[in-house]
Amino acid sequence: MKSEDRRRLLLSSVVAGLAAASAAPLRAALGDLPLHSGSLQWPRELWITRPQAQESVRAVYWADGRLQPEGYRAINRIYRDLQAGVERSISRVC
Numbered sequence: 062m063k064s065e066d067r068r069r070l071l072l073s074s075v076v077a078g079l080a081a082a083s084a085a086p087l088r089a090a091l092g093d094l095p096l097h098s099g100s101l102q103w104p105r106e107l108w109i110t111r112p113q114a115q116e117s118v119r120a121v122y123w124a125d126g127r128l129q130p131e132g133y134r135a136i137n138r139i140y141r142d143l144q145a146g147v148e149r150s151i152s153r154v155c
Contacts, residue, residue, distance in 0.1 A: 106132075109139050128153060 104124035110117045118139045120132035133153070141148040 104129075107136060109136065111139050114139070114143055 104121045106119065106121045108117075108119040116139055118135045120135040121129050122132040122136055123129060137148055137150055140151060
């Protein structure tokens with residue numbers, strides 16, 4: 062095994078360990094919250110910055126158990142193909 066591969070493996074192990082250690086308190090804090098269809102009931106929101114286009118969007122794409130069209134369209138717009146100017150829908154699985 063090359064030393065570079067060993068370093069990557071060690072780094073991956075450390076990152077995984079830190080992620081597992083920090084997730085336990087979060088799970089404990091969220092444990093009392095009500096669940097709805099396997100997901101938390103509060104709205105789902107993304108805050109996306111796209112430096113290439115000098116744009117930023119903060120959009121609620123899921124609330125009240127359904128997709129929010131305005132937020133969904135805003136996210137599609139910011140993830141558009143800047144070169145071709147083409148906008149395509151992203152996956153709607155929530």
